[in-house]
Amino acid sequence: MSKTDAFAEAGKTAVMQNIQGTMQFLLQFPPFDQMESGHLAYLVEHCRLRFYAAGDSIVKPADGRVEHLHIVKQGHVLGQRPSLSGNGIDTTMEIAPGECFPMAAMVGERPTRTDYIAAEDSFCLLLERQAFARLLTDSDPFRDFALRGVSSLLDLVNQQVQLKAAKTLGAQYSLDTRLGELTARRPVFCTGGTSLREAVRLMNEHQVGSLVMVDAAEFPVGIFTLRDLRQVIAEGSGDLEQPLDELMVRDPARLPPSATAFDAALTMTRRHIAHICVVENDRLVGVISERDLFSLQRVDLVxxxxxxxxxxxxxxxxALRGDIARLIDHMLAHGASPAQLTHIITQLNDHTVSRVIELMLEKHGDPGVPFTWLAFGSEGRREQTLHTDQDNGILFEAAGQAEAETIRQRLLPLAREINLALDACGFSLCKGNVMAGNPELCLSRQEWLRRFGGIIQSPSAENLLRSTIFFDLRPVWGPTRHCRELLDDLLEMIADNALFQRMMAANAMQHRPPIGRFLRDFVVASHGAEKDTLDLKVEGLTPFVDGARILALANGIHDSNTLERFRQLAARGVIDPKDAASYEEAYHFIQLMRMQHHQRQQHEGRPLGNRLDPDTLNSLDQRILRESFRQAQRLQSRLSVRYQL
Structure with a gap:
């Protein structure tokens, strides 16, 4: 072999080693770890490596249409934009090794809106536009990531969580499955005048647990189930020739085929039923039973x-509290989102609270006064996890102050017994005494209105810190009309008070997301038992909760749920729909991290808490957690601009 050939062969070998080394590097990061090897090799072959010294401008808006996708191989890059306030520059992102920029500008074939600066000496792989376009066409994982960004990464995390949980549960079953996909068989139904004998014959013949009665247009007007049959037999009142019209449950629960298994499960849970009619264009097309939803995995929510x-x-x-914890494991394997899980936990907690109230009424006697049990805080927002304490109060009607005091003295002993019983059920007593047994929280509607009025008319930083929890109120047990009237009056007072809104916005800035000047750094406790940890609830979720609350209250939105507040704010044009979606995804992810953390603590027999060492997370989770905290920073920046803080 000649020297020329030897050099050529050595050169080929070096090139192949370089390609293989770059591929091994990229395989550590999404979306490259999901790409087919041929597509990844094509990407690497069409990249060139470029060095940028610290402080160098890499891409900026003035450069015009972006021509290369940049992938950081070594070093760090900062993304900077003018401050929302118009004063100075904000660092909006930091791009670490394995991450890409500016993806949205490449997809949109436009200039970037961000200045990308090398934070330190850095090397980037530059993928040319033509190769980028081909990969968008050929590689599904690459295209999904290019079009959806962090959303696609969240899907990966959710898949990992589901697979991990499913290892002990068998095959996966998604709660996002549409009911239309679960109702393949034609529903069994009858018409008016059918006898009990005929109904039982039909149910036995078709091996079903329910029979739906329809009208001439096949719209469901009633349902008869095996549970109803057992009750008829137990009461000894069943004549086999009796018309089913007299025995069935009228106006059965209905959902469209587009509703999900989760929607059906939640409806069953709320109404204590085991069957739902699936109706399309006012015509019965199927019946979903409790068994259809959960028998495969034995997740018996209803x-x-x-x-x-x-x-x-x-x-x-x-004793049943432990079953709820096991239910969460199952629900994760079924594909439930954090929002679905917290909604289900809250629903079961509501049932527990209601049953405790009923038991205490049976034990201590009815005070003879109608009252409404109110939930505040996370329970009021329907965002409870396994780790919860009590935040509750009582609302009642009274003609005047003297009558209110008389009613209060009749209700307080019962309220204290309810608080103690809830504590025995795992709902810890509130250290701040935000409980119905506190005379200051057992109030008539007029007294509640005066309390809220005092906060709104004379706000102070200290007062707001102690009072924000009350602005997430919701009725759990008892009449609901007076609570709605209270909320109407409350929102009207807030809409007319710009000073209160501004101070509440300032209060929402108190809890800063735990990321430092360089966004790759998590801010953790530096000493004590909490050393090297951050608080997922206070530092991660609370900025979203507080931001959504003030914007919702200022815009007359009744709903107390954080994600529903963001959706309604977007629908009203208060915030951009894309921003609302980003906040929702970030909130989802932090809540998922928190719930997984609680699961690990429970399985290890440790007390539940919200402090997490971020170094225990894998690189993908760390990356999305940083981005989620950054979204919280963006929300606070927008509040600062909106309210001139």
Whole structure:
């Protein structure tokens, strides 16, 4: 072999080693770890490596249409934009090794809106536009990431969570499955005048647990189930020739085929039923049963809700709390999102609270006064996790102050017994005494209105810190009309008070997301038992909760749920829909991290808490957690501009 050939061969070998080394590097990061090897090799072959010294401008708006996708191989890059306030420059992102920029500008074939600066000496792989376009066409994982960014990474995390949980549960079953996909068989139904004998024959013949009665247009007007049959037999009142019209449950629950298995599960849980009619264009097209949803995985949500609501003692309710924790494991394997999980936990907690109230009324006697049990804080927002304490109060109607005091003295002993019973069920007593047994939180509607009025008319930083929890109120048990009237009056007062809105916005800035000047750095506790940890609830979720609250209250939105507040704010044009979607995804992810953390603590027999060492997370989770905290920073920046803070 000649020297020329030897050099050529050595050169080929070096090139192949370089390609293989770059591919091995990229395989550590999404979306490259999901790409087919041929597509990844094509990407690497069409990249060139470029060095940028610290402080160098890499891409900026003035450069015009972006011609290369940049992938950081070594070093760090900062993304900077003019401050929302118009004063100075904000660092909006930091791009670490394995991450890409500016993806949106490449997809849109436009200039970037961000200045990208090398934070330190850095090397980037530059992928040319033509190769980028081909990969968008050929590689599904690359295209999904290019079009959806962090959303696609969240899908990966959710898949990992589901697969991990499913290892112990068998095959996966998604709660996002549409009911239309679960109702393949034609529903069994009858018409008016059908006898009980004929109904039982039909149910036995078709091996179903329910029979739907329809009108001439096949719209469901009633349903008869095996549970109804057992009740008829137990009461000894069943004549086999009796018309089913007299025995069936009228106006059965209905959902469209586009509704999900989660929607059906939640409806069953709320109404204590085991069957739902699937109706399309006012015509019965199927029936979904409790067994259809959960028998494969034995996730018996409806049965658990029914058991809670019929528990015979506080001790029995306390014993059922462990079942809720096991349910969460199952729900994760079924594909439930954090929002769905917290909604389900809150629903089961509501059933527990309601049953405790009923048991205490049976034990201590009815005070003879109608009252509404109010939930505040996370329970009021329907965002509870396994780690929760009590935040509650009582609302009642009174003609005047003297009558209010008389009613309060009748209700307080019962309220204190309810608080103690809830504590026995795992709802810890509130250290701040935000409980119905506190005379200051057992109030008539007019007294609640005066309390809110005092906060709104004379706001102070200290007062707001102690009072924001009350602005997430929701009725859990008892009449709901007066609570709605209270909310109407409350929102009207807030809409007319710009000073209160501004101070509440300032209060929402108190809890800063735990990322430092360089966004790759998590800000963690530096000493004590909390050393090297951050608080997922206070530092991660609270900025979103506080930001959504003030914007919702200022814009007359009744709903107290954080994600629903963001959706309604976007629908009203208060915030951009894309921003709302980003906030929702970030909130989802932090809540997912928190719930996984609680699961690990529970499985290891440790007390539940919200402090997490970010170094225990893998690189993908760390990356999305940083981006989620950055979204919280963006929300606070917008509040600062909106309210001139």
């Amino acid at each position: 049965h658990l809700a029914r058991t809670i609501s019929s528990a015979g003692s506080v001790a029995a309710l306390a």
